[in-house]
Amino acid sequence: SSDSTPIRATLFPGDGIGPEIADSVKQVFKAADVPIEWEEHYVGDQIDPRTQSFLTWESLESVRRNGVGLKGPMATPIGKGHRSLNLTLRKELNLYANVRPCYSLPGYKTRYDDVNLITIRENTEGEYSGLEHQVVRGVVESLKIITRQASLRVAEYAFHYAKTHGRERVSAIHKANIMQKTDGLFLKCCREVAEKYPEIVYEEVVIDNCCMMLVKNPALFDVLVMPNLYGDIISDLCAGLIGGLGLTPSCNIGEGGIALAEAVHGSAPDIAGKNLANPTALLLSSVTMLRHLEFHGKADQIQNAILSTIAEGKYRTADLGGSSSTTDFTKAICDHL
């Protein structure tokens, strides 16, 4: 595709601060003349029997049809008889890989200035099987499921990502010294795929050691691939290194090439509607969506505008120590385009 073909993309503004940060993306895309038309979908206020959740069937159909989407934070309503919105999306759209680029933002100081890594998380199985039961009173068990199919699929995605993004190394993160069968199978699949990519360095790192190395020297890592729960943990750890979930993009890849980019932070109901939210994570996520569409020109342009605005430091939202509103920060980004 080129930067001028018009494309339809699904937009889930989500709850809480969702609509405000989604507005920010719409503004920036308009200012950058991105040829995308949004199909907006909101979470319903009752359970749709076809999805068993508050997500409407139409909204899922929209993502399937468009192949790309962007999602703000969704707070799962409390109560029984329905599934978590995030988990429903992953399941229904078979979003098998969660990709989170994590890099130090120039000019935004944390304890680390040398982070530049990508976590790729298997997103459909593992500890998230949902299979749990009580064996006898006071004894419960959860099943962790690892399959060859899902492991090969995410490993393949990770190596392909490394190769096509100029990355040099893939580290498989595991605890196969304890879970020899499950994590052992995951590693076996990674090794099989690694053989097809002799130009990419492959290594295996035990998760406890990985976390220690990450906090000591994150520059040791490049692309990390891992089962579901380890990915959940390590991607948040990495986000913490550069400032938090408000700054890190995320993109979910599904079978058939679907890409659903999302801000993984919460819906921050306390500041919702007050024009105070930081739209950076959703904006950077929208950039990963553009890259997935191979709109690299627009992606670079928008990413540079976001990073320059943060680096200059004149317009920053309160979470970054500034006092700008969401709209002023957004306007500053548009002015940088």
Added chain:
Amino acid sequence: SSDSTPIRATLFPGDGIGPEIADSVKQVFKAADVPIEWEEHYVGDQIDPRTQSFLTWESLESVRRNGVGLKGPMATPIGKGHRSLNLTLRKELNLYANVRPCYSLPGYKTRYDDVNLITIRENTEGEYSGLEHQVVRGVVESLKIITRQASLRVAEYAFHYAKTHGRERVSAIHKANIMQKTDGLFLKCCREVAEKYPEIVYEEVVIDNCCMMLVKNPALFDVLVMPNLYGDIISDLCAGLIGGLGLTPSCNIGEGGIALAEAVHGSAPDIAGKNLANPTALLLSSVTMLRHLEFHGKADQIQNAILSTIAEGKYRTADLGGSSSTTDFTKAICDHL
């Protein structure tokens, strides 16, 4: 007990650098006039059928009889038909809680200077059940087991520890939003125990969020209690914040009051026998053993001598950027006593 009653304690020097760092402890204890007699046990060179591992029955009996022990690194020999040495010790001695104090060392600079927390890890069940099997070709599962008994036991230990060590808060780390039954039971047990300790603040933190908070601001935490695998991950992450496993003590608590202190770093075969190893983790572990025996006078004295030696910086081993030998560093500590 008082600081003058002679006590027998089991010592497993372990493999690789183990004997050198164990020597360092012996020297320091001698210099500090600690009334302890060591019963030394080495890992056998064949499988003892009574332990199904290279650990001898006599060595386990020694810990059971003495109630206290200190353990250097043990490299599990590769091969089939026997169990990991560390896991065998935990199992055979029912070492249900792994306690790791983690604090920034004055004068030894890392990216963090404000770490002062204790991780308390359930050490007998969870993801370490050893129960795994292949369901069909290409599909494997591991069982995570959580019991009310083990959860209450470690929660009780954590709150008691907090209370008796002047700590203000206990955070239970979990992923009960996903593993509602297993981690849910763990939390339920923590809540029950928390009610008995109204003077201790109790909170629950999801593991991914916990890791993010730890790398952003570890001063937010005080005592953390959690299931086995989370403890494995978080204790290593915390060690990384202050410089690594070479600097962090660890103590395992078993039923009936057994305490087995251990250095959790590896046996570093590459530098074994070269008088280059850093004995700090084993020395600080020996201090936790002394505290368990309520030899607080000796414990303070030795801990201060270790910390002052590191703080002064004149004698440091290579891993800390110095060029001292193990014996010179040890001598410097003795001189500080």
